[in-house]
Amino acid sequence: MNSSALNILVVDDEAPVTASIKVVLGSAGHSVDVLHDGEEALTRLAEFPNHYHLLITDHLMCKVSGIQFLLQLPVNAFRGKIIVLSAYLTPQLEKDFKSLGAERIIRKPFDLDELRTAVEELRK
Numbered sequence: 001m002n003s004s005a006l007n008i009l010v011v012d013d014e015a016p017v018t019a020s021i022k023v024v025l026g027s028a029g030h031s032v033d034v035l036h037d038g039e040e041a042l043t044r045l046a047e048f049p050n051h052y053h054l055l056i057t058d059h060l061m062c063k064v065s066g067i068q069f070l071l072q073l074p075v076n077a078f079r080g081k082i083i084v085l086s087a088y089l090t091p092q093l094e095k096d097f098k099s100l101g102a103e104r105i106i107r108k109p110f111d112l113d114e115l116r117t118a119v120e121e122l123r124k
Contacts, residue, residue, distance in 0.1 A: 004123065006030045008031065008032045008033070008053065009033050009045070009054070011035050011036075011058065011069065012085065013062050015036070021112075022034055025119060036061075037062055038069030038072070041069060052078065054123075055082045058084075058086055059089060059093065060088050066084055066086065066097070070101065082097075082101050083105075083106060083115070086105075087107060089105065103122055106118060
């Protein structure tokens with residue numbers, strides 16, 4: 001991995017989405033871990049609080065929504081940047097995500113180049 005590569009955690013319950021993200025961001029040199037629900041992600045972030053630079057999360061997931069996930073995320077568990085991916089966002093939800101630290105919100109379906117660009121911009 002090159003020195004400017006990021007450790008990225010992707011949390012989304014749609015396997016085709018996570019597979020695409022892993023391939024695209026992995027081919028850009030980043031290390032990408034994938035989990036399919038917020039509960040698993042909370043556990044992973046508690047175990048490795050300083051490992052991830054970027055968190056990419058969906059909003060509508062089976063066990064824990066993206067909002068619930070970020071609300072439960074302890075401050076010391078993650079200090080990186082956050083991107084939210086979702087097809088189902090109201091203006092209020094967007095406002096809520098931003099208040100919880102989301103730097104970018106990308107609507108599904110999304111273009112993988114749009115995600116790659118957002119990751120590169122947040123790396124700076």
